[in-house]
Amino acid sequence: MLRWPLIRLLPAKTNLHFVGVARLMGFLSVVAVIGSLALCFTQGLTLGIDFKGGTVVDVATPGRPVDAAAVRSALNAMHLGDVEVQTFGTAGAVEIKFQTPSGADPAQTVTAVTQRLRTVLAPAPVQFSNTSVVGPKVSGELFRSGIVALGVAIFLMLLFIWFRYQLQFGLGAVAALFHDVILTFGVFAIFKLEFTLTSIAAILTIIGYSMNDTVVVFDRLRENLRKFRKMPLRDVIELSINETLSRTIITGLTALLALFGLAIFGGDALRTFAIALIFGISIGTYSSIYVASPIILLWGVKSGDDDEPGLVGSAAQAAMAQKAAALKASRGQNG
């Protein structure tokens, strides 16, 4: 029989006061969201060519580093406007980025550039390992469809939660989603990560994960609301978060372990993707504890006309039971 001491990250039963600090955390969250939005609007995202249009060419001369100075002067002579030439990787390859001059054909421009570089870097054999050209029309469309995809995803999540739970739950979940998406945008802005099509995929994944996390807490909340009808809503929320905490942490850590592997060994192309997901999943885990559930409490307190704040869950059920009884009574009279 296999038997060894299992690692335990948490004691078997926790009783942490999440809701107690939710007010402080909520304040911090609001500050972070405002900060992210401000950063996105003032400094802006570092858009990749997918969304900005333009050309990226990766050039390598196998066996020796690329003569970056020669590349730079050759391109400057072509009057392409603002040309970025950066070395990357260990073999001395360079990455060239530029915007197609207005009026020029992007595809013809890149043809001219590759031909020019072949002659400038001769006699070294020149490899173009990666060439991307995105015209202005396509980049605009990609950006719009990316934003639409995010909007549709959030909307469908709201519908799903509304369908499976009550509307208050849906609002809490969506507030958490907006929180996660906006903060992830903030991460892109702070670290100047390049925002590309893959970043949209990353954010959609974060939306999926964050909802997944929130749903687990909500499921337990729904179960506990039925089980402990007399318990104040605040305590039910506290209990539900504590009961699911162990799962939240284990699943989050597994995902992060895999993502760190990806960020370190996955190469340049996947690094930004992995980093965005690492932040996003951490934020998503935080938000399902400190944003999604406390908002239900907030909503309940505001809408409740009961003099005992926080009793909305059970109060609503009591009201429903009364209604049902009244209905029964009236049926009895009629029959």
Added chain:
Amino acid sequence: MLQLRPWKVALVVFALLFGVVFTLPNLLPRSVTDSLPGWVPAARLNLGLDLQGGSYLLLEVDTVQLKQEKLNNLTEDVRRVLGQQQIAFTGLAASPTAVTVRVTDASRMDAAFKELVKLSAPTASGGRDLLVTQLPNQTLSLAPPPQADAAAVNQAVEQSIEIIRKRIDQLGTREPSITRSGTTRIVIEAPGESDPEKLKAVIGKTAKLTFQMVDDSVTAEEAAAGRVPPGSTLLPSDEAYDRNGVVVKRRVDVSGDMLTDARPSFDQNGRPSLNFRFNGLGTRRFAQVTQDNVNKRFAIVLDDRVLSAPTIINPILGGSGEITGNFTQESANELANMLRSGALPAKLNVQEQRTVGAELGADSIRAGETSLAIGAAAIFAFIILSYGLFGVFAAIALIVNGFLIVGLMSLTQATLTLPGIAGLILTLAVAVDANVLTYERMREEARAGRSPLLAADAGFRRAWVTIFDANVTTLIAAVIMFLAGTGTVKGFAWTLGFGVLTSVFTAVVVTQVLIGWWFRTFKPKTLPIL
């Protein structure tokens, strides 16, 4: 739930076999899979262009140019028809939407209208493809209705796809895929070591070849100064001899669509040239034109540039000839290829181009494999350290899951891209979540005083609702990515979507069977996760 129902065991065995059988071709060397009999599944993962290297081109038919050209042709038709009927006119011009002409003699208005209406043809939907209207001041306007424009664009896209396919086939590129995208776009995906510049060169020219007479009533210099005779136009030339251009008549005598063959060759001076042969109609027309115009020059025009403008010394009756011009061997070869494939109905503009070298693709696969191995090892270690024997069961379920995803991807030939590999890693990590939910629930139930068997059973039953709800959200995200995404993002959506479905199956059903078997065999007194 923990009773070992035969159908459940059968399902697990079947899923495992399915996964292994369809995953296996990816692990065997190509020589082995090629020698297998036909009924053995041998399909490998369909790697995206970012992993196997290749080129992606998004082309858009230039609808503005298409329409302009249609109106230009219409202008020449109007000139010809009114000329034939000897109706005097002025101000014949094509605007971006219509052709207008003023009939000089008011009494000929009705005759002109009647003749011009004959230019329109009935369409399938019952209307006509050209609207002729009378405007004040003896002016007639001819405009194609919007439906006719849409039909023309549609036809141009279809035709372009055919012609591009022919042209690319002649390059010998390996299995390019050419598909329509939306109303005006075409996507070309060519895997492998294909050179995108070659592809672009092949589609970059419409290759509209025409033979038109040179208008020698004015010189190119006079035409450049603005004195172009009506019905003629000044075109640039490739020949040094005509460096100011050539004035040619707009009327097209013979055109490239009447060619049956075109081959590169060399002229008598050893310069690269092009041999061509006309079909019956082309032969007759060319014979007629060359007989009528001996000692005059005719221009061979390609995409509104004069290739050469030789003088007709003898009538050419045989229907074949030679085009000389400023060719290199390669450009003559390219042009011959394009002429054989036919002219594109309109210009195609490259809107997006992505090329990945095969070496970079191979590097990406290596990086993906490394991070997959390391990610999986970390997940296995963590889950086994957290849940002991049940962690081992979860790890086994995860391995079955891996086989199922790769097997499904190979069977359906869904594209695996680099973000797709990332999706695979993430899916494995999140797949564990269903196990974690179940095991945590078991712990709670056991703590509440239930016997091991009841606790395990309740763990599965109670966790299932949550597992279902939680995975629907990820599935929604995957479906949206699939619908809205392009290329690499779509690849990510495939693995994420398949992964959600298979991981729910393995984490719930496979783990259940394993734990059920364990209970039956060892009759444990406690759960190993406590």
